[in-house]
Amino acid sequence: MNFELKSLDLAACAAEKCDALIVLVSEAFAPAKDALSQLIAQARASGDLEAKPGKLLQMYRPAAAAATRVLLVGVGDGAARHVRQAVATAVAAAKGPSLRKVLISFAGADAQKSVRAAVQAVAEATYVYTTTKSKPEGRTLSQVWLCAPDAAAAQAELALGTATVAGVELAKEWGNRPGNHATPTLLGTAAKSLARFPKIRCEVLGPKEVAALGMGSFMSVAQGSKEPLRFIVLHYSGAAKTVAPTVLVGKGITFDTGGVSIKPAAEMDEMKFDMCGAASVLGVFRALGDLKPAINVVGLIPACENMPDGGAVKPGDVVTSMSGQTIENLNTDAEGRLVLCDALTYAARFKPRAVIDIATLTGACVVALGGVRSGMFSADDSLAAALQAAGESALDPCWRLPLDDEYGEGLKSNFADMANVAGRAGGAITAAKFLQKFTGKMPWAHLDIAGTAWKSGAAKGATGRPVGLLLDYVLNQPPALIESAQAAPKSIVRRKMATQAIPAKTVAKTAAKTPRKTAAK
Template sequence: MEFHVKSGSPEKQRSACIVVGVYEPRRLSGIAEQLDQISEGYISNLLRRGDLEGKPGQMLLLHHVPNVLSERVLLVGCGKERELDERQYKQIITKTINTLNETGSMEAVCFLTELHVKGRDTYWKVRQAVETSHASLYNFDVLKSKKDEYRRPLRKLIFNVPTRRELTLGEQAVNHGNAVAAGMKLCRDVANMPPNICNPAYLASQARQMAENFDKLTVTTVGEEQMEQLGMNSYLAVGRGSDNESIMTVMNYQGNPDSSARPIVLIGKGLTFDSGGISLKPGAGMDEMKYDMGGAAGVLGAMQTLVEMDLPLNVIGILAGCENMPSGRAYRPGDILTTMSGQTVEVLNTDAEGRLVLCDALTYVERFDPELVIDTATLTGACVVALGGQASGLLANHNPLAHEILNAGEQSGDRAWRLPLWDEYQSQLDSPFADMANIGGKEAGTITAACFLSRFAKKYHWAHIDCAGTAWQSGKNKGSTGRPVPILAQFLLNRVDASSQE
């Protein structure tokens, strides 16, 4: 779908539909008041009759409003003006897009970006409207033999900004919103793909397809033979029970004019299916374990956003692809693994496999002399218990990096919450037979998982995003959310802004 920005008065708009807001109780927004005056009180008369209260998400579609050039006017309930916040704004945009799509308005001019949202400027409102619109129209139906199609779907949406001076800002917001949305779509498409199609080789193929379209991106892979040479025994152990080869995909984006600039490294856990291995998961809901590659899907999506925005950064994306299956070749509880770093790990539970893959990936990326490393993973059920589906867990060995990521989460709406990474938790990983165990007991499961990873990230600034609760939704609306693409993309954008101010 196309998105544009313009600045103009509502009475001059020739469009299939004009979208304006109505506050509760039955109070017209500034733009709606203008339309009401043009129509000689037509809209306010309808409201007095009780046709629309202005409650959040209420919709009233009007046809042939007197003296208005557009065919339709869509009145959108926005709730109480002083209470309009970010969450409600996105909900209103979602409901608006769905209504326009169902009513045959193939194009529309939307004035909702002129609403007052506490603490947010025109850039934020336009960009979030673009991202939210894309997300609300997303549908994964590539494997359906019969597809639901709208007869006259929405194809073009124009967001109005208050003044011509804000057009450049609005256009930038549209470009950034489209790029983030493209990354989220790729993330969702890959994550929603069934595990009989999406395996580690498929992740690599998606990265190669991206590289074919962008000169600054190159892709290489590390297969099992090379992993063996490198001593990545922990990574290899996890995938040993599967017939699908473990493949680590390395995406190298060189956007910084200074080719010697140290790279930012993003690592995504890519368990394309996690049965739990010998420590088999319960059968109910196991189909959702195709989403255990949500971290890798997020990194892949963030790289898509990065190349579309052509940011002047050097970034390396790692897709740590693997499949955890039970078989006669599978690794076992009680095994002791020697990681690439030389540290040894006693396996107490083969379902705590993501950290065993990530620890070797964290050691592998030392060769890039990174400026910083962020790994993201659907790592622990404990994070879902602690934070639900609203915020990802964040742990880091460097306070400024943690603050940067938290700030990016607030800006993008893809929020994270920091948990402690104190030394007192490390003793829970003690093992009588190896340097550490791969689990730390029932208490503080998200923290002890990060403690485990921290032992392999001592040579650089590092942060860990546990997106187990945010990467996908369960139930009737089961599917990938596209997170953590927004927080990673915003982090990279902020890095560019910071460097330009130095």
């Protein structure tokens, strides 16, 4: 799908042939003398069109425009979140097999502040997962013009929007794949494919290398599965080596049965989404490959399955983490923190400016925040504030939850340095307190995305969150540490969006060749 910026006013848009013309009508819209402007003015005067965000009026082949369909949609005060809501509503209404070219006119809305939101809304409304379908029917929409009198001013927004969408859709792709099409090995292959972008390199460690590192906690989760674990290390090097990187750590449980503490059968299929933290890290690196900012970022993904065979870790088993701290595993379904803790210890070697782990970690966070905001934990006020601000600007919000020391009392164990769970009360917080024990003096934050990484029900599927939040955060590091990102070209920006997914046939062939190990004893 191609997005193009065009310097066209409303009258010029009305003269263009297209399958759908979407006109974003703000409260500040001042009608000109052209026919379409006058039609909008009449619709508003009669009460048939409201400026309230998402309010829609459709027309088929009106005399005032050359488009097959014209959709007038309110955007309120023109804020980015209102534009995103309006565009999503309009594209969903216009979507069909004949929808191939769409024009979006910012009638009174500030294109410079909302092009990114519009691009993301179009992508979200037209996204289709096809990888494991025998007769895939993907997007029909192939061309989107974003029209404003001064298109040049919105070029940077377009570049950021298309890069964000590419990252979000890569995260969705791997989040949506069934467990047998997204094994740790295949996830490693996906990470390696990102090395085709400038400034990105990737290393994938297997069981022997992980054992040599002493990652006993991570290894204990993987020992019940025939699928070999993978520890993925990604580097984006856009700044000097002396510039400290941001480290992103993504939970990569490619399927979670709960292990011996097995989950109920109902909705267990959704545990393929338990690697959405890892998928979000891949998505951020995909976006960085397009944007090429002058920053350094490291991505760490501990990837494995959590399965209940005869070699699986048992409740009560004590394992030794890479940090040397011992852990009593009281619940094998609290496995995410066991793979993350070793990755957090590994992160210290990069002397990072900040470490952020991203995980579908606790049902308790879903109960607390639902699917609107991701849970965010940090003892570093400046880091927490930066993440909060990044979430708001990216329309991918989070909410800070407490980390009082008293919450960690329940993690005490008679048989190890700590237990991996502390009961039901405050479960999202006690999980964060567990991870905090492995962060040392590093500036660290934890994002619990269990409520925001995917949707259930009829709309079941990965959301690609929090790629937007993370991307805004890494791009907005203090100016003293980074140079300006590469400027967008002065001519009309044209960006082709692609998830660069591995074809389904290739996946099947790779899966058939993937070596399997016997369960560890």
